[in-house]
Amino acid sequence: MEFGQTAAQRDRCRTIRDAGEYDWQRLGELGVLGAAIPVEHGGRGLGALDTALVFEAAGYGCHDTGLIFAAGAHLFAVALPIAAFGSESQKKKLPGLCDGTLIGANAMTEPDAGSDIGALKTTAVRNGDDDGYVLNGMKSFVSNGPIADVYVTYAVTDPTAGHLGTTGFVVDAGTPGLVRGEPFGKLGMNGCAAGTVEFRDCAVPEDAVLGNGSLVFQHGMLWERACLFAIYLGVQDRLIERCIRHVKQRKQFGRRLSDFQSVSNRVVDMRLRLESARLLLYKACWAIDQDDLAVLPAALSKLAVSQAAVQTALDAVELFGGRGYQTGEGIEEHLRDAVGGLIFSGTSDIQRQLAALELGL
Amino acid sequence: MSDEYHRDVLEKLTELVRDEFLDGEDEELTATTPLMEWGILKSIETTRLVTYVRTEFGVRVPPAQVTTENFRDLQSIAGLVTALRG
Ligand SMILES: Cc1cc2nc3c(=O)[nH]c(=O)nc-3n(C[C@H](O)[C@H](O)[C@H](O)COP(=O)(O)OP(=O)(O)OC[C@H]3O[C@@H](n4cnc5c(N)ncnc54)[C@H](O)[C@@H]3O)c2cc1C
Numbered sequence: 001m002e003f004g005q006t007a008a009q010r011d012r013c014r015t016i017r018d019a020g021e022y023d024w025q026r027l028g029e030l031g032v033l034g035a036a037i038p039v040e041h042g043g044r045g046l047g048a049l050d051t052a053l054v055f056e057a058a059g060y061g062c063h064d065t066g067l068i069f070a071a072g073a074h075l076f077a078v079a080l081p082i083a084a085f086g087s088e089s090q091k092k093k094l095p096g097l098c099d100g101t102l103i104g105a106n107a108m109t110e111p112d113a114g115s116d117i118g119a120l121k122t123t124a125v126r127n128g129d130d131d132g133y134v135l136n137g138m139k140s141f142v143s144n145g146p147i148a149d150v151y152v153t154y155a156v157t158d159p160t161a162g163h164l165g166t167t168g169f170v171v172d173a174g175t176p177g178l179v180r181g182e183p184f185g186k187l188g189m190n191g192c193a194a195g196t197v198e199f200r201d202c203a204v205p206e207d208a209v210l211g212n213g214s215l216v217f218q219h220g221m222l223w224e225r226a227c228l229f230a231i232y233l234g235v236q237d238r239l240i241e242r243c244i245r246h247v248k249q250r251k252q253f254g255r256r257l258s259d260f261q262s263v264s265n266r267v268v269d270m271r272l273r274l275e276s277a278r279l280l281l282y283k284a285c286w287a288i289d290q291d292d293l294a295v296l297p298a299a300l301s302k303l304a305v306s307q308a309a310v311q312t313a314l315d316a317v318e319l320f321g322g323r324g325y326q327t328g329e330g331i332e333e334h335l336r337d338a339v340g341g342l343i344f345s346g347t348s349d350i351q352r353q354l355a356a357l358e359l360g361l
Numbered sequence: 362m363s364d365e366y367h368r369d370v371l372e373k374l375t376e377l378v379r380d381e382f383l384d385g386e387d388e389e390l391t392a393t394t395p396l397m398e399w400g401i402l403k404s405i406e407t408t409r410l411v412t413y414v415r416t417e418f419g420v421r422v423p424p425a426q427v428t429t430e431n432f433r434d435l436q437s438i439a440g441l442v443t444a445l446r447g
Contacts, residue, residue: 049373125433161429162397163404214404215424293415357408360416 034098041093048288059189059234067335072228073143077220078104085211107147107197107223109138118163118283124155131206135199146195146227154213165215177202188336224345226284232309277304296358299351306341313338371439392436
């Protein structure tokens with residue numbers, strides 16, 4: 001006997017294209033997609049802190065957190081690495097990535113290499129007859145993967161050189177041998193489709209090489225950990241405002257909820273957590289802009305913001321009671337969208353490990 | 362002076378790798394042991410080493426210098442630190 005809907009039926013995966021290309025291009029017009037890309041390549045030329053403010057505003061103003069997350073993955077892990085490391089011909093993709101004509105996806109994670117990016121199995125072997133490489137391997141979790149036009153991916157080119165023996169590549173959708181899967185179901189961020197991307201004897205030209213994989217990836221991750229998480233600051237601002245309106249309006253026992261001190265204290269703690277996390281995030285972005293040591297502040301900021309986002313969303317569900325739990329009310333989705341933040345851009349354990357290393361432990 | 366500095370850096374880096382990455386079992390560790398190839402320097406160890414260089418010698422290794430050539434063995438890392446010190 002079968003009963004119940006499948007996860008996929010229950011929680012339909014929307015894609016940017018479903019959401020309307022209009023929304024994606026609107027993000028381009030607003031300067032979100034190219035915020036940190038130099039002006040000469042079609043971007044806004046902003047530093048890390050200003051870029052974070054753009055994403056914070058987008059998180060506040062856009063009710064589809066998954067869509068803004070898709071924009072973050074696109075900018076920080078695709079457009080930015082191309083701007084920082086790409087060849088002149090690769091940089092020709094930047095205006096399209098900035099104005100929303102193109103969608104980018106970053107394909108790093110593999111079935112056996114998640115936190116341990118040194119364990120990549122995807123290989124890039126020199127193409128015998130031609131210049132260039134042949135890619136083979138499976139990437140298991142690629143945000144924007146099912147719909148992207150441009151992929152930044154990573155493969156082992158020198159098996160004797162450990163984690164420094166990987167190379168970053170820029171690969172266009174439609175390249176023979178690049179096989180992308182259907183969107184898979186997931187807990188949250190459903191405005192951003194994710195799926196697998198497989199390389200099966202996928203031949204790419206020499207000019208697909210972006211640079212040393214470790215270097216390119218860590219550069220993007222640093223910006224992602226600092227700036228992308230500003231989305232969650234904006235989301236929390238919006239959510240706390242909603243909670244305040246709710247507890248001032250709703251009455252129980254003949255009194256407003258806000259009159260109960262344990263309720264108002266909860267809201268104050270939400271704000272305290274948000275403001276503390278915000279300062280850490282600004283500090284991390286400032287460190288990037290000053291070319292200062294940013295790994296520790298970025299790890300601390302990522303931890304603080306992601307944990308605050310989950311706790312704030314959980315508090316909001318409690319403050320709204322049964323309504324907070326109902327899907328129609330638009331409260332519970334914040335919790336589902338927040339959980340991913342504990343995992344992507346390096347899990348909380350990995351951030352603690354990076355912080356411990358930076359502290360010389 | 363630079364030779365002396367290089368020797369000192371090499372000695373301290375050898376100590377770090379032996380004590381912290383190899384749990385003190387260093388029988389085969391030399392200045393030219395291929396650290397990447399033998400899997401001694403994985404990403405976490407590399408980060409730890411870069412932090413150590415910064416705190417111990419006051420030398421900041423720019424990410425672009427974290428390459429297979431520069432991190433091949435202790436000799437090349439000590440050379441990099443000496444060069445970066447200027
Ligand atoms: C919403 C979302 C979007 C994503 N988008 C992308 C994308 O666009 N491109 C992409 O390449 N990937 C993407 N990912 C994948 C993500 O980067 C990985 O899921 C993440 O790096 C963790 O890898 P893993 O899932 O294999 O977990 P694992 O590495 O198997 O970790 C499982 C658990 O073990 C813990 N753990 C592992 N190693 C250690 C250690 N050394 N010390 C302590 N604890 C440890 C982890 O913290 C975690 O709790 C996305 C993930 C999510 C949730």
